Amino acid sequence: MRTLKVALLGCGGVGSEVYRLLGRQASDLAARIGTPLEVAGVAVRRPARPRAVEIPPGLLTSDAMALATRPDVDIVVEVIGGIEPARSLLLAAAKSGKSVVSANKALLAEDGATLHQAARDNGIDMYYEAAVGGAIPLLRPLRESLAGDAVRRVLGIVNGTTNYILDQMDTSGVGFADALEEAQALGYAEPDPTADIEGFDAAAKGAILASLAFHTQVTAADVHREGITGVTPADIASARTLGHVVKLLAICERSDRGVSVRVYPAMIPRSHPLAGVREAYNAVFVEAESAGRLMFYGAGAGGVPTASAVLGDVVAVARNRLAGTRGPDATTYADLPVLPMGQALTRYHVALDVADKPGVLARVAEVFARQEVSIRAVRQEGRGDDAQLVIVTHSAPDAALARCVADLGAMDAVRAVASVMRVEGEGEE
Numbered sequence: 001m002r003t004l005k006v007a008l009l010g011c012g013g014v015g016s017e018v019y020r021l022l023g024r025q026a027s028d029l030a031a032r033i034g035t036p037l038e039v040a041g042v043a044v045r046r047p048a049r050p051r052a053v054e055i056p057p058g059l060l061t062s063d064a065m066a067l068a069t070r071p072d073v074d075i076v077v078e079v080i081g082g083i084e085p086a087r088s089l090l091l092a093a094a095k096s097g098k099s100v101v102s103a104n105k106a107l108l109a110e111d112g113a114t115l116h117q118a119a120r121d122n123g124i125d126m127y128y129e130a131a132v133g134g135a136i137p138l139l140r141p142l143r144e145s146l147a148g149d150a151v152r153r154v155l156g157i158v159n160g161t162t163n164y165i166l167d168q169m170d171t172s173g174v175g176f177a178d179a180l181e182e183a184q185a186l187g188y189a190e191p192d193p194t195a196d197i198e199g200f201d202a203a204a205k206g207a208i209l210a211s212l213a214f215h216t217q218v219t220a221a222d223v224h225r226e227g228i229t230g231v232t233p234a235d236i237a238s239a240r241t242l243g244h245v246v247k248l249l250a251i252c253e254r255s256d257r258g259v260s261v262r263v264y265p266a267m268i269p270r271s272h273p274l275a276g277v278r279e280a281y282n283a284v285f286v287e288a289e290s291a292g293r294l295m296f297y298g299a300g301a302g303g304v305p306t307a308s309a310v311l312g313d314v315v316a317v318a319r320n321r322l323a324g325t326r327g328p329d330a331t332t333y334a335d336l337p338v339l340p341m342g343q344a345l346t347r348y349h350v351a352l353d354v355a356d357k358p359g360v361l362a363r364v365a366e367v368f369a370r371q372e373v374s375i376r377a378v379r380q381e382g383r384g385d386d387a388q389l390v391i392v393t394h395s396a397p398d399a400a401l402a403r404c405v406a407d408l409g410a411m412d413a414v415r416a417v418a419s420v421m422r423v424e425g426e427g428e429e
Helices: 013-024 026-033 064-068 086-095 104-121 137-143 160-172 175-186 200-214 233-241 305-323 362-372 398-409
Strands: 003-010 039-045 075-078 100-101 150-156 244-256 259-269 279-286 294-298 345-355 375-383 386-393 413-423
Touching: 003 013, 003 064, 003 086, 003 305, 013 345, 026 039, 026 305, 039 150, 039 175, 064 086, 064 345, 075 086, 086 104, 100 104, 100 305, 100 362, 104 175, 104 200, 104 259, 104 386, 137 200, 150 200, 150 305, 160 175, 160 244, 160 279, 200 244, 233 345, 233 413, 294 345, 345 362, 345 398, 362 375, 362 398, 375 398, 398 413
Parallel strands: 003 039, 003 075, 075 100, 259 413
Antiparallel strands: 150 244, 150 279, 244 259, 279 294, 345 386, 345 413, 375 386
């Protein structure tokens, strides 16, 4: 059988590892697929630049479009990242009949519908396991293994940088800035960490997870997003007092009203399995009607783990190409409405600096009663003329909880709303 040719677009941390593994595991890959793979070319911006792997100069090119549409290429692997030129390259590759493998979460979260339609129109595969969770097999189980079930909820830690920072704040007692600096020194955070610490990366992954899980097109713009820059040592300490830990969570839920997708830091009980996810690891809980609760855990980033997921997709699409078939497509037949954040059911942990005098607690309770928010627990610590009042609520619409916080901030007896954080995972330990 003829050799299948692979075009590699991008040769950074992930691309270098993909190239290395294609060479090192060539015989095993050929046995698993049924025919050899051959790298047809590697597209890079500066071919003369030194690289982590040695690539024959004849394979390097700066003309990514020519490589992606070359007639003898069978599979195009895109590990460039970003929106453009990646989108134009993948659309051109699909139009040219190439199977596509991508690790581009930002592009898939912004314009996955266009890419999927191009794949359908041209009868090719488009796989992207490496876009979420690095080496963790997650997207294929959602798309294939659970295709006969109804997924109701996906809850997880999908960004290793923020998990490392929050873990250090919890275990070492350092502040956010020091934990971020340490993450950068270890290579867990980029020099510009905005995409991670402000939740953009996790929001893109949440959109991809929700789209596959709920058969509904969800984009990054549909995801409510909050980062971790506002998390303080006081928040970490307050969570510890409650027996909780703070994690940045991606939460995708399906209800009779529609789909809710959100990313924010939240407290979860220390007895919850996600609470034990340390350092830069990722973990995702999937809840389905028949299968129940499933947990996927592993290395969520890094060149080697991500390259493993890319190679898994390459093997899958190569097998399909030899068989003359396409793999399962991502479907959006459900077309459920994406609900605004205000309609999401959440719990709040609210810390208030208040005047320590009679009647304050009753007035605070009245604020929650007016919004029909039930209080689950109250803790008060005196500070002379002042006190700190900590309130944990039962589940309520996020909009009602937000109105409570606004009303509390306007009260004369409330010196300051010291902290507001959502609480998740209770009852799931």
